Amino acid sequence: MNSLTEENYLKTLFILSNETGEVNVIDLSKRLNIKMPTVTSMMKKLADKKLVYYESYKPLRLTEKGKKEAGIIIRKHRLTEMFLVKVMGFGWEEVHEIAEQLEHTRSPSFFEKMDEMLGYPKLDPHGSPIPDKNGKVEWKKYSKLSDCKTGDTLKLAAVIDSSEEFLKFLNSRELKLGLKVKVKSIEPFDGTMVISYGKKQSETLSHTVTERLLGELMDI
Amino acid sequence: MNSLTEENYLKTLFILSNETGEVNVIDLSKRLNIKMPTVTSMMKKLADKKLVYYESYKPLRLTEKGKKEAGIIIRKHRLTEMFLVKVMGFGWEEVHEIAEQLEHTRSPSFFEKMDEMLGYPKLDPHGSPIPDKNGKVEWKKYSKLSDCKTGDTLKLAAVIDSSEEFLKFLNSRELKLGLKVKVKSIEPFDGTMVISYGKKQSETLSHTVTERLLGELMDI
DNA sequence: TAATTTTGTTAGATGAATCTAATTTTGTAG
DNA sequence: CTACAAAATTAGATTCATCTAACAAAATTA
Ligand SMILES: [Mn+2]
Ligand SMILES: [Mn+2]
Ligand SMILES: [Mn+2]
Ligand SMILES: [Mn+2]
Numbered sequence: 320m321n322s323l324t325e326e327n328y329l330k331t332l333f334i335l336s337n338e339t340g341e342v343n344v345i346d347l348s349k350r351l352n353i354k355m356p357t358v359t360s361m362m363k364k365l366a367d368k369k370l371v372y373y374e375s376y377k378p379l380r381l382t383e384k385g386k387k388e389a390g391i392i393i394r395k396h397r398l399t400e401m402f403l404v405k406v407m408g409f410g411w412e413e414v415h416e417i418a419e420q421l422e423h424t425r426s427p428s429f430f431e432k433m434d435e436m437l438g439y440p441k442l443d444p445h446g447s448p449i450p451d452k453n454g455k456v457e458w459k460k461y462s463k464l465s466d467c468k469t470g471d472t473l474k475l476a477a478v479i480d481s482s483e484e485f486l487k488f489l490n491s492r493e494l495k496l497g498l499k500v501k502v503k504s505i506e507p508f509d510g511t512m513v514i515s516y517g518k519k520q521s522e523t524l525s526h527t528v529t530e531r532l533l534g535e536l537m538d539i
Numbered sequence: 540m541n542s543l544t545e546e547n548y549l550k551t552l553f554i555l556s557n558e559t560g561e562v563n564v565i566d567l568s569k570r571l572n573i574k575m576p577t578v579t580s581m582m583k584k585l586a587d588k589k590l591v592y593y594e595s596y597k598p599l600r601l602t603e604k605g606k607k608e609a610g611i612i613i614r615k616h617r618l619t620e621m622f623l624v625k626v627m628g629f630g631w632e633e634v635h636e637i638a639e640q641l642e643h644t645r646s647p648s649f650f651e652k653m654d655e656m657l658g659y660p661k662l663d664p665h666g667s668p669i670p671d672k673n674g675k676v677e678w679k680k681y682s683k684l685s686d687c688k689t690g691d692t693l694k695l696a697a698v699i700d701s702s703e704e705f706l707k708f709l710n711s712r713e714l715k716l717g718l719k720v721k722v723k724s725i726e727p728f729d730g731t732m733v734i735s736y737g738k739k740q741s742e743t744l745s746h747t748v749t750e751r752l753l754g755e756l757m758d759i
Numbered sequence: 760t761a762a763t764t765t766t767g768t769t770a771g772a773t774g775a776a777t778c779t780a781a782t783t784t785t786g787t788a789g
Numbered sequence: 790c791t792a793c794a795a796a797a798t799t800a801g802a803t804t805c806a807t808c809t810a811a812c813a814a815a816a817t818t819a
Contacts, residue, residue, distance in 0.1 A: 324776065345796060357777055359798060364775095376784065376797065406626070407652050417646045426637045432627050544806065564767060577807055579768060584805095596767065596814065765816070773808075783798070789791090 321368075323423045326392050327351065328361050329370060330422075332381055333389035337458055341378040390454020395430050396422035397443035397450075400481075402433040404444045411444040412486030445486075446477025446496050446533070461533035464500065465510060465526055472501045473534040480531045492522055499537060541588075543643045546612050547571065548581050549590060550642075552601055553609035557678055561598040610674020615650050616642035617663035617670075620701075622653040624664045631664040632706030665706075666697025666716050666753070681753035684720065685730060685746055692721045693754040700751045712742055719757060 321329065331350050335342045344362070348355045366373035370385035381389060399418040403409040409417075424430075434440075443449055450456035461476050475498045478486070489495070500516040510526035541549065551570050555562045564582070568575045586593035590605035601609060619638040623629040629637075644650075654660075663669055670676035681696050695718045698706070709715070720736040730746035 322775080343796075354778060355797065356779085356799080361776080403649075407649075407656065409648075409652065413648065417644070417649050420644050420646070421641070424637070424640050426640070428629075428633065429623075429627075429637050432629070436627065542805080565765085574808065575767065576769080576809085581806080763818070766814080768813070770811080775805085778803070781800080785796070787794075
């Protein structure tokens with residue numbers, strides 16, 4: 320069995336790999352708020368457990384075993400988020416922190432039951448895919464709103480950031496997944512966008528916001 | 540904030556105090572499966588935090604602060620058990636181990652929501668009272684079935700042991716809380732009882748079982 | 760009361776997960 | 790190609806929670 324600490328390293332390494340391809344010690348260190356020497360020694364420990372390939376000064380990579388275990392933790396995290404929203408009535412902005420804790424619960428039947436009650440969902444409340452019981456996951460390739468051009472229409476499908484602050488901001492603008500947003504103009508200097516969606520005729524979003532919104536580009 | 544480890548000591552000390560009055564190092568040690576020197580040093584630490592009164596060779600006692608914190612953990616444990624049974628459909632024999640983990644979750648709103656969904660229950664699935672938000676709890680004084688005499692009728696209200704094995708045994712005999720059981724005879728040698736309840740005309744229970752069953756004595 | 764058993768404490772060690780400081784390796788910019 | 794900066798590693802310390810071994814106090818038994 321892996322400790323809670325090890326689980327957090329595995330999960331974060333898995334997610335970073337899918338975000339950015341290569342993951343270096345410093346990346347994990349920043350994401351986990353843990354100093355680099357600590358990360359190095361944990362990588363050696365995980366390598367001993369055959370969960371990570373580790374070679375000094377080389378990028379960090381999960382083994383197949385590591386990917387599987389990480390995927391299962393992410394599964395538990397995302398099922399929990401879905402459960403908190405759909406069954407318990409939490410807002411999507413409230414669930415990430417709670418799931419961060421519950422994801423370490425050791426009880427297959429607890430998550431089985433959630434899955435069943437939810438009707439075997441494929442996505443979490445933030446649009447991220449829920450890995451299957453073997454930790455396997457298909458990552459859809461969405462476009463970032465920030466990469467759209469004037470005139471494009473994007474159907475929002477996922478957020479890149481599940482923090483309470485960001486999601487509260489989206490709530491305040493009535494931005495939710497499923498909405499079709501149209502790019503009305505882009506400020507060349509800093510990428511600020513003016514968009515329209517639903518009843519909103521023109522809403523201004525900073526680049527910081529638009530690069531955290533993913534969706535499918537609609538033709539027309 | 541207290542660590543998960545500290546929380547388990549507090550909770551166990553609280554429960555043992557109410558079970559047996561005085562609690563000594565050896566009692567906590569046995570209940571937690573932790574060696575006595577470890578318990579002693581943890582008691583010193585909790586005393587520094589004003590959660591426990593500690594004097595060498597004296598019984599262990601929680602301070603008011605300690606009782607409150609312990610009560611709140613027990614509240615989370617018992618609300619969780621109730622939630623697992625009533626909302627998620629687990630059997631009463633399956634929930635203790637899961638609650639043992641979830642009780643350490645740091646999220647007041649998570650337990651608020653459970654409480655709300657359950658309609659502010661006063662008892663957990665094993666008949667134990669759920670402490671209020673300040674950790675206060677009223678322990679009802681029930682009679683043990685093992686203390687009953689031939690001819691007595693006891694309305695089952697709580698079990699003393701929430702382990703999966705014991706509750707599965709009760710399930711196998713269709714023994715549940717709320718049932719009225721009548722003592723038909725008692726073997727003087729070892730206290731084995733023959734009882735009747737529901738459709739069962741005569742069921743034989745060992746002392747080990749009857750001393751774990753609590754209820755209210757019915758007159759008549 | 761004296762001997763023995765039980766309970767509790769002290770002392771010192773260990774492993775997990777973290778840190779800081781110092782050093783080394785790698786990458787980059789002139 | 791050298792110098793500097795960034796990234797990574799090594800070495801050594803710290804804190805938490807645990808253990809074993811040795812000793813001491815309290816309780817029980819004879
Ligand atoms: Mn999340
Ligand atoms: Mn976590
Ligand atoms: Mn329980
Ligand atoms: Mn616990």
